[in-house]
Amino acid sequence: MSQVIAKQSKPLPDAGLDKGVEGLTPEKIAKTLQAMLKAEGGARLAAYVNTCAHCGLCAQACHFCLSHDMDPAYSPAGKVKNTIAQVVKKKGKVDAGFIREAARIAYTECNLCKRCAMYCPFGVDVAYLMLVMRRMCHKLGVTPQYIQDTAHSHSVTANQMWVKQDEWVDTLFWQEEEAREEFEGLRIPLEKEGAQIMYSVIGPEPKFRAQLIYQAAALFHAAGLDWTMPATPGWDNSDMAMYTGDNEIMGRIKRAHYETAMRLRVQKIVMGECGHAFRSVHDMGNRWLGYKSSPVQVVHALEFYWELLRDGKLKLAKKYEKPVTLHDPCNVVRGRGLHEMARDVVRASCQTFIEMTPNREHNYCCAAGGGVINCGPPHKPTRVAGNRVKAEQLFRAKADGAQVVIAPCHNCHGGLEDIIHSYGLNLELKFLGDILYECMEKP
Amino acid sequence: MFTKILFATSGSPTCDNAAKVAFELADKYNAKLLLLHVVGSPSRGFSPYVVDNRTGEEVSYDPEYVEWVKEELKTTYAKQLEKARDVTIEARAGVPHNEIMRLARQEDVDLIVVGAHTRSEDPGASRYRAVAGNTMQKVAQRARCPVLIVNRPCETCFWYFSNIVFGTDFSKAADSAFAFAYKMAKSIGCKLYLFHALDISALYAGKTPDQGSIEKSIKEATGKIRAIYVDRMEDFDNYEIVVREGIPYVEILKFAREKSGDLLVMAHHTRDIDPDEAELGSTVEQVVMRSACPVASVNRPDKVALDEKAG
Numbered sequence: 001m002s003q004v005i006a007k008q009s010k011p012l013p014d015a016g017l018d019k020g021v022e023g024l025t026p027e028k029i030a031k032t033l034q035a036m037l038k039a040e041g042g043a044r045l046a047a048y049v050n051t052c053a054h055c056g057l058c059a060q061a062c063h064f065c066l067s068h069d070m071d072p073a074y075s076p077a078g079k080v081k082n083t084i085a086q087v088v089k090k091k092g093k094v095d096a097g098f099i100r101e102a103a104r105i106a107y108t109e110c111n112l113c114k115r116c117a118m119y120c121p122f123g124v125d126v127a128y129l130m131l132v133m134r135r136m137c138h139k140l141g142v143t144p145q146y147i148q149d150t151a152h153s154h155s156v157t158a159n160q161m162w163v164k165q166d167e168w169v170d171t172l173f174w175q176e177e178e179a180r181e182e183f184e185g186l187r188i189p190l191e192k193e194g195a196q197i198m199y200s201v202i203g204p205e206p207k208f209r210a211q212l213i214y215q216a217a218a219l220f221h222a223a224g225l226d227w228t229m230p231a232t233p234g235w236d237n238s239d240m241a242m243y244t245g246d247n248e249i250m251g252r253i254k255r256a257h258y259e260t261a262m263r264l265r266v267q268k269i270v271m272g273e274c275g276h277a278f279r280s281v282h283d284m285g286n287r288w289l290g291y292k293s294s295p296v297q298v299v300h301a302l303e304f305y306w307e308l309l310r311d312g313k314l315k316l317a318k319k320y321e322k323p324v325t326l327h328d329p330c331n332v333v334r335g336r337g338l339h340e341m342a343r344d345v346v347r348a349s350c351q352t353f354i355e356m357t358p359n360r361e362h363n364y365c366c367a368a369g370g371g372v373i374n375c376g377p378p379h380k381p382t383r384v385a386g387n388r389v390k391a392e393q394l395f396r397a398k399a400d401g402a403q404v405v406i407a408p409c410h411n412c413h414g415g416l417e418d419i420i421h422s423y424g425l426n427l428e429l430k431f432l433g434d435i436l437y438e439c440m441e442k443p
Numbered sequence: 444m445f446t447k448i449l450f451a452t453s454g455s456p457t458c459d460n461a462a463k464v465a466f467e468l469a470d471k472y473n474a475k476l477l478l479l480h481v482v483g484s485p486s487r488g489f490s491p492y493v494v495d496n497r498t499g500e501e502v503s504y505d506p507e508y509v510e511w512v513k514e515e516l517k518t519t520y521a522k523q524l525e526k527a528r529d530v531t532i533e534a535r536a537g538v539p540h541n542e543i544m545r546l547a548r549q550e551d552v553d554l555i556v557v558g559a560h561t562r563s564e565d566p567g568a569s570r571y572r573a574v575a576g577n578t579m580q581k582v583a584q585r586a587r588c589p590v591l592i593v594n595r596p597c598e599t600c601f602w603y604f605s606n607i608v609f610g611t612d613f614s615k616a617a618d619s620a621f622a623f624a625y626k627m628a629k630s631i632g633c634k635l636y637l638f639h640a641l642d643i644s645a646l647y648a649g650k651t652p653d654q655g656s657i658e659k660s661i662k663e664a665t666g667k668i669r670a671i672y673v674d675r676m677e678d679f680d681n682y683e684i685v686v687r688e689g690i691p692y693v694e695i696l697k698f699a700r701e702k703s704g705d706l707l708v709m710a711h712h713t714r715d716i717d718p719d720e721a722e723l724g725s726t727v728e729q730v731v732m733r734s735a736c737p738v739a740s741v742n743r744p745d746k747v748a749l750d751e752k753a754g
Binding site: 146171181207208210376377 | 484485492501537538541544545548549585743
């Protein structure tokens with residue numbers, strides 16, 4: 001295995017963080033944070049912060065901590081202690097240097113993967129605490145530049161990538177055209193009111209991975225489903241505002257998403273292989289808007305594939321030959337419990353399935369999620385060095401024979417790609433949809 | 444023959460040979476030339492920075508930068524632009540093959556011209572191969588119009604070509620390639636070789652075919668070429684049918700060299716091999732990397748179909 005990148009001795013430069021703290025005064029910080037504590041720092045925050053007994057069980061759970069030889073600064077409890085706990089303790093009276101450091105920790109050294117929450121004897125949800133810290137930083141205008149840009153795009157266009165409306169529609173036409181060559185009569189139905197399913201994707205798909213829309217269309221076509229895609233804003237289910245702490249924009253874009261589904265009068269939203277979008281649509285955005293659950297049934301790709309196979313709607317012509325292993329994305333596994341369904345689909349479509357260890361809800365994070373990869377290149381060393389344990393886990397799976405890692409999540413793909421390259425693991429990465437498309441019976 | 448030509452360029456010397464052909468073709472056929480440079484690939488998620496496809500450096504992607512890149516391209520192609528009539532320079536960020544396909548589709552172009560890298564001693568070669576080599580293959584596979592891949596200096600101007608080699612495997616896609624080869628030969632007024640290579644590696648895996656059966660197959664293939672293609676050429680008689688046996692892409696390259704072929708036309712099957720997976724295995728890359736002359740990849744009838752009268 002290649003050399004691990006050394007721990008950064010001083011904070012990495014980030015235009016958003018560096019510029020952001022420049023104009024901060026202690027008065028401004030105290031005023032903003034106190035207002036925040038009053039408005040949103042309820043019993044939940046107090047209970048979590050005050051209950052932590054510093055027992056250290058969470059340290060064993062965190063990939064950052066494990067990858068840094070159990071350095072307590074990287075343990076979830078340590079990260080809480082260095083960020084939000086101080087804000088609570090000092091009632092918001094912290095300085096700009098503290099905010100810069102707290103932002104760095106909250107945005108780039110925690111993936112909000114909630115593995116630690118599972119091991120905490122008191123059930124302290126560290127992801128929630130880090131999000132509160134992020135929200136405070138957001139309120140102070142101290143957010144990493146890259147992810148802030150993405151939030152701007154959400155705000156302006158209701159999608160993540162500044163995709164223009166005509167570009168979006170044209171991309172669907174284009175993929176339909178290409179797919180019709182392989183599948184006679186295939187359609188990507190746009191704006192079909194009353195269709196059973198609305199299929200939604202994340203912004204990067206039309207922009208960079210149009211092939212994924214093609215593949216999804218192939219599955220819908222082969223299964224003979226009644227589906228549609230929206231031609232209006234609201235088609236993008238992704239949400240980086242959720243991760244900057246900009247809940248207002250999160251709410252706005254989730255509302256647009258639900259309302260698009262309602263306008264099309266669909267029975268459910270099926271979404272592509274994206275984890276954070278699922279968290280946003282199914283867990284956070286809905287609650288922010290006051291829905292206990294999502295107002296329209298939301299089905300993640302993993303569950304959707306599983307249903308297709310269970311109901312015999314999708315038939316496989318062959319099994320994928322190379323030995324595969326499966327990475328369990330936090331948002332759909334710890335967040336939704338889709339791990340067994342994912343395994344059923346993998347076993348049905350692949351000849352050899354090798355588990356990586358730990359797995360299922362105990363799987364290590366990709367270190368890209370929680371918006372960390374979206375903080376951009378300045379912070380790549382942090383998440384690569386901070387996930388040696390993932391490289392080791394993948395290496396063991398490879399030693400057991402795996403050649404392909406299936407990661408049913410966009411962020412995980414990005415993160416694992418960097419881990420695989422940086423540590424020289426030479427493993428192939430696939431979406432589960434890639435496998436199904438390759439192995440399906442093509443009508 | 445062509446009214447709109449898309450020239451996709453990395454703006455580096457590796458594309459100089461392709462540039463020469465693209466500008467000449469646009470000039471000859473009075474076609475509109477779209478010059479596209481994909482400046483860089485953004486990281487995941489939107490950001491104001493992109494990784495420059497050519498240098499691998501991170502650059503700030505904003506209107507100013509795009510303008511600067513366009514100016515650079517104007518300088519690079521200053522000589523050609525002086526004489527060119529109708530050229531639009533386009534620079535944008537994205538995954539190169541996607542953006543090329545997107546623009547080709549939007550503008551409904553008749554031909555895409557791309558360069559291909561061959562020599563590893565060129566600066567930035569490995570990076571270029573990773574980005575442009577893959578781009579070339581993906582574009583060749585997916586384009587609806589012919590894709591002309593130029594990797595070595597093409598000294599002869601297109602319309603002075605004297606030998607066009609059309610390689611066929613009798614597939615449906617090869618029909619389109621034939622239409623293009625024939626149209627070119629007719630329009631230029633040069634010789635057209637209708638070539639087929641009997642694939643003895645695949646056909647007789649494990650056992651050696653005897654000469655008799657090879658000769659029989661060659662005879663059959665010759666008849667097939669006659670039946671499928673010759674009838675469609677009406678009065679055009681400057682052609683020759685040649686069938687050889689061996690490994691198809693090797694044979695076609697050998698033949699093109701033997702006949703001093705100026706242009707090689709063939710179909711590359713659309714989705715047989717994922718270019719990401721094929722290291723050096725795909726025929727497109729094998730042929731393009733080794734070919735001494737430009738290679739036209741034609742897979743679909745959209746832009747080349749022989750209509751009744753054109754015949």
